[in-house]
Amino acid sequence: MTLIAEVESLRAEIPPVKAPQLKKRKLDRVTRLILIAIVLIIAALVLWPLYSILREGFSAQGLEVLGSLSSPTTLRIIGNTLLLGAVVGAGGTLVGFIMAYAQARVQFRGKRLLHLIALLPIVSPPFAVATAFITLFSRNGIISSGVFGLTPNVYGLPGLSFVLMFSFFPVAYMNMLGMLRNLDPSLDEASASLGATRFKTFWRVTVPMLLPGFAASFLLLFVEAIADLANPLVLGGNFTVLSTRAYMAINGEFNVPGASAYAIMLLVPALLVFLVQRYWVSRTNVTTVTGKPAGRVSLITSPLARIPILTFVGLVITTIVLIYGTVAVGGFVSYLGVDNTFTLANYQYILGGIGSDAILTTTLLAVVATPIAAVIGMTVSWLVVRKLTKGSGAMDFLAMLGLAVPGTVLGIGYAVAYNKAWIVGDYMLFPALAGGAAILGGTVGIVMVFVTRSLPTSVRSGVAAIQQISPAIDEAATSLGANSVTTFRTITLPLIRAALLTGLTYAFARSMTTLSPIIFITTPQTKIMTSQILGSVESGKFGIAFAYCSVLIILVMSVIGLISFLTSDKFYRIASAWRWRETIQQPKGR
Amino acid sequence: MKIRTIVGAAAGMALVFPLAGCVVEAADPSGVEASAGITVACGNIEELCESVLTEFTESTGIPANYVRMSGGEALARLESTKGAASAEFDVWWGGPVESFVAATEADLLASYLSPERDNIQESLRDADGYWTGYVLNPNGICYSVSAFDELGLDAPTSWDTFLDPALSKNVATSHPATSGTGFGFITTILALNDNDEDAMFDWMLDMHPNVLQYTQSGSAPVQMLVRGEVAAVPAFASVCEREHVVNGNDDIAFAYPEEGVGFEVGGTAVVAGASNPAGAEAFTDWALGQEAFDAYVNTGYNVFPAFVGEGANNGLGQTVDDIPWLASFDPTASEYDRGELAERFDTDVAPTPVD
Numbered sequence: 001m002t003l004i005a006e007v008e009s010l011r012a013e014i015p016p017v018k019a020p021q022l023k024k025r026k027l028d029r030v031t032r033l034i035l036i037a038i039v040l041i042i043a044a045l046v047l048w049p050l051y052s053i054l055r056e057g058f059s060a061q062g063l064e065v066l067g068s069l070s071s072p073t074t075l076r077i078i079g080n081t082l083l084l085g086a087v088v089g090a091g092g093t094l095v096g097f098i099m100a101y102a103q104a105r106v107q108f109r110g111k112r113l114l115h116l117i118a119l120l121p122i123v124s125p126p127f128a129v130a131t132a133f134i135t136l137f138s139r140n141g142i143i144s145s146g147v148f149g150l151t152p153n154v155y156g157l158p159g160l161s162f163v164l165m166f167s168f169f170p171v172a173y174m175n176m177l178g179m180l181r182n183l184d185p186s187l188d189e190a191s192a193s194l195g196a197t198r199f200k201t202f203w204r205v206t207v208p209m210l211l212p213g214f215a216a217s218f219l220l221l222f223v224e225a226i227a228d229l230a231n232p233l234v235l236g237g238n239f240t241v242l243s244t245r246a247y248m249a250i251n252g253e254f255n256v257p258g259a260s261a262y263a264i265m266l267l268v269p270a271l272l273v274f275l276v277q278r279y280w281v282s283r284t285n286v287t288t289v290t291g292k293p294a295g296r297v298s299l300i301t302s303p304l305a306r307i308p309i310l311t312f313v314g315l316v317i318t319t320i321v322l323i324y325g326t327v328a329v330g331g332f333v334s335y336l337g338v339d340n341t342f343t344l345a346n347y348q349y350i351l352g353g354i355g356s357d358a359i360l361t362t363t364l365l366a367v368v369a370t371p372i373a374a375v376i377g378m379t380v381s382w383l384v385v386r387k388l389t390k391g392s393g394a395m396d397f398l399a400m401l402g403l404a405v406p407g408t409v410l411g412i413g414y415a416v417a418y419n420k421a422w423i424v425g426d427y428m429l430f431p432a433l434a435g436g437a438a439i440l441g442g443t444v445g446i447v448m449v450f451v452t453r454s455l456p457t458s459v460r461s462g463v464a465a466i467q468q469i470s471p472a473i474d475e476a477a478t479s480l481g482a483n484s485v486t487t488f489r490t491i492t493l494p495l496i497r498a499a500l501l502t503g504l505t506y507a508f509a510r511s512m513t514t515l516s517p518i519i520f521i522t523t524p525q526t527k528i529m530t531s532q533i534l535g536s537v538e539s540g541k542f543g544i545a546f547a548y549c550s551v552l553i554i555l556v557m558s559v560i561g562l563i564s565f566l567t568s569d570k571f572y573r574i575a576s577a578w579r580w581r582e583t584i585q586q587p588k589g590r
Numbered sequence: 591m592k593i594r595t596i597v598g599a600a601a602g603m604a605l606v607f608p609l610a611g612c613v614v615e616a617a618d619p620s621g622v623e624a625s626a627g628i629t630v631a632c633g634n635i636e637e638l639c640e641s642v643l644t645e646f647t648e649s650t651g652i653p654a655n656y657v658r659m660s661g662g663e664a665l666a667r668l669e670s671t672k673g674a675a676s677a678e679f680d681v682w683w684g685g686p687v688e689s690f691v692a693a694t695e696a697d698l699l700a701s702y703l704s705p706e707r708d709n710i711q712e713s714l715r716d717a718d719g720y721w722t723g724y725v726l727n728p729n730g731i732c733y734s735v736s737a738f739d740e741l742g743l744d745a746p747t748s749w750d751t752f753l754d755p756a757l758s759k760n761v762a763t764s765h766p767a768t769s770g771t772g773f774g775f776i777t778t779i780l781a782l783n784d785n786d787e788d789a790m791f792d793w794m795l796d797m798h799p800n801v802l803q804y805t806q807s808g809s810a811p812v813q814m815l816v817r818g819e820v821a822a823v824p825a826f827a828s829v830c831e832r833e834h835v836v837n838g839n840d841d842i843a844f845a846y847p848e849e850g851v852g853f854e855v856g857g858t859a860v861v862a863g864a865s866n867p868a869g870a871e872a873f874t875d876w877a878l879g880q881e882a883f884d885a886y887v888n889t890g891y892n893v894f895p896a897f898v899g900e901g902a903n904n905g906l907g908q909t910v911d912d913i914p915w916l917a918s919f920d921p922t923a924s925e926y927d928r929g930e931l932a933e934r935f936d937t938d939v940a941p942t943p944v945d
């Protein structure tokens with residue numbers, strides 16, 4: 001007790017150590033060019049479509065909906081939305097953190113396997129997890145009723161937040177894991193040598209260092225949860241949220257301006273959480289990557305910590321295996337839980353004809369979108385953290401917008417903004433980019449939507465990672481004569497490889513699983529897997545839906561494996577060895 | 591560095607210039623041959639889009655492409671290209687006629703008086719030819735025979751079955767705000783109550799304790815029934831009958847309540863500004879006939895044809911005369927304010943706590 005009090009009083013005396021701030025000098029020319037390019041790209045990807053649709057929200061019909069803001073129904077829907085976001089944000093971040101902590105700091109066998117399984121939910125094709133969850137845990141579920149004889153009602157907040165937490169925690173896990181691995185173990189050693197227990201070190205050293213990560217994960221999960229449509233559609237029951245309400249406005253009331261108005265309401269909480277996070281993180285900024293030599297992490301072996309942590313990890317892993325096992329098995333039977341006869345018909349259906357066409361097109365477009373999203377994401381985070389003084393918050397928020405808007409509304413925004421060519425007089429200033437009459441069969445629009453939807457994750461993980469790096473490293477490079485771009489390419493980029501990997505991985509998974517905006521810009525030439533899955537679910541062909549999902553999961557996991565190899569230390573070493581050799585052969589460089 | 595910049599800029603311009611700055615040729619759709627192919631906004635289920643349109647191409651030689659979407663989505667999408675040189679789609683096929691009425695009001699459709707429309711019942715087509723109904727699909731009660739046995743209930747004969755306390759938490763229905771099925775259900779009850787909205791909402795509140803979930807999607811309640819989560823759901827006949835006709839599930843049965851049933855009308859329309867109007871008209875003629883209807887039924891959707899004909903049946907041996915149609919039911923729901931009804935449902939019925 002006294003020791004704690006003593007430490008407390010000491011803490012109070014010592015002024016908090018602020019991370020050294022890099023002086024954001026006037027931007028050099030290359031940086032300015034990059035800035036202009038990024039602003040133009042974000043304007044095209046997010047701002048213009050959003051403006052096109054949100055304008056409708058302030059039309060007479062939209063204002064009617066906005067005017068109902070204080071009605072009890074609307075307030076209830078807004079309350080539901082905030083509650084869902086908070087529960088999923090907090091819960092998902094916690095689960096992700098515990099999993100990452102176990103992976104980085106606790107001694108046990110099978111870490112590689114844990115990592116792979118923990119990443120599975122990143123690939124949650126719309127409807128798959130929710131449907132598998134219903135098959136297992138609903139009132140006639142295989143486990144709830146079959147094993148335990150229970151008839152729970154899974155429709156509503158509890159079931160919905162469980163599925164969302166479960167679908168989104170891998171983002172938190174990957175963020176946290178990257179940060180934990182970047183933590184300097186000498187801090188732990190210092191804390192231990194000052195007499196702190198392991199728990200105290202954890203609570204007073206590790207957790208505070210990870211605050212930006214917690215905040216980033218919470219924000220991301222909050223926004224993901226409130227903008228998600230497929231899961232509330234399937235599992236929401238009578239628990240209406242803004243995204244489903246906007247969907248209702250379009251599908252039931254044929255009221256696009258009304259839907260835009262609900263989207264505007266949805267932007268407010270997203271903006272608030274974002275501002276809070278920025279304010280909070282800027283006060284507790286800590287850098288951990290300092291370029292100084294670090295020791296080795298000593299893993300936790302004490303059973304007191306291991307047993308509860310590993311039990312929790314075991315539960316999470318079991319649930320993941322169960323749910324994805326259900327998806328895998330579901331592809332090989334007619335209707336899992338109803339008609340369990342083995343069949344290959346589902347795979348015959350999807351691998352021939354429309355199915356394989358959709359698989360090919362979707363993968364191709366996602367492969368194109370992924371590096372674009374990751375590169376833009378890392379560049380935006382670099383500009384936001386390192387380069388911009390004024391407007392850094394605005395740019396950060398703009399990049400987040402693509403996720404904060406319900407997909408349905410974004411989709412219509414794209415249709416309005418890009419389905420028509422820009423024609424002035426007789427001249428076409430710009431061709432149509434999306435829809436059936438567009439160039440390249442409308443693929444440009446789809447790639448743009450993929451990038452828009454996956455950009456936020458990329459930016460968040462990039463921002464969190466760059467904030468961890470001490471600006472002194474950048475300064476060292478600058479004082480050696482490197483310009484901003486060289487510094488970014490040779491110093492920052494290698495240091496944020498983990499975040500880049502997260503960005504790439506998530507961008508690909510997200511592109512492959514985006515549904516609601518796609519409906520408005522898909523064309524006969526571009527069959528997209530998710531809309532085929534939706535079609536199968538609607539006609540009750542769950543076997544086919546599960547088979548599609550299995551193929552989609554396998555595809556995404558293989559590409560993730562490939563990406564992680566391409567960004568691994570091993571590959572990096574080989575690649576840089578090659579580059580080095582080239583430099584030696586041509587001493588004058590370029 | 592400099593060379594790279596120049597190359598980059600050149601590459602960028604090379605990409606943009608062939609596209610930008612072209613002189614737009616005035617579109618003249620009248621010269622387009624029907625055989626150039628049509629693009630369809632398909633409001634039906636994927637399988638139907640695929641099988642019926644394949645049949646169309648085989649029968650007429652006109653290639654047909656489609657994108658599947660719901661009525662509301664199609665409407666939003668047609669709206670987004672309004673005023674463009676040419677529309678994205680030539681034909682809008684499927685989807686309840688209610689959304690076609692909304693599209694007509696928004697000037698998104700072109701009038702076409704098909705020679706085939708004379709065979710269509712007058713109440714199922716637009717007087718000015720903006721849309722024409724081609725099938726009708728009655729609603730009723732879809733239930734699980736085994737669950738009804740277990741609960742000690744007789745086969746349902748009345749809509750009031752949904753009010754039976756024995757079915758507590760054993761009913762699912764789709765939300766009228768998101769789904770045509772759900773809206774068709776409440777307007778059916780409304781028609782049964784002589785369009786007295788209060789009476790209809792009282793009826794819904796009576797049913798409320800029995801409802802496990804108001805689903806957002808129209809197809810979800812039947813799936814919940816199939817999975818054994820509930821015992822009975824309101825549904826359209828073809829969606830329910832399909833479970834045993836196509837999926838071989840004999841536990842699922844369909845009953846027509848004797849008070850009378852409402853129905854959904856599938857419509858077809860030529861899109862305003864279609865790039866191939868000749869093809870769109872050829873499709874309309876074909877879609878209203880026997881051949882299209884047979885393709886529909888052969889895919890396992892046992893609906894009734896909108897045309898009047900000897901022995902016209904739903905493929906299950908039932909003719910139009912066997913069904914207790916509600917005479918006062920209006921499938922275009924033109925006299926109701928859908929937004930208001932849905933809003934009231936969402937406020938007064940759905941969130942009511944049940945103990």
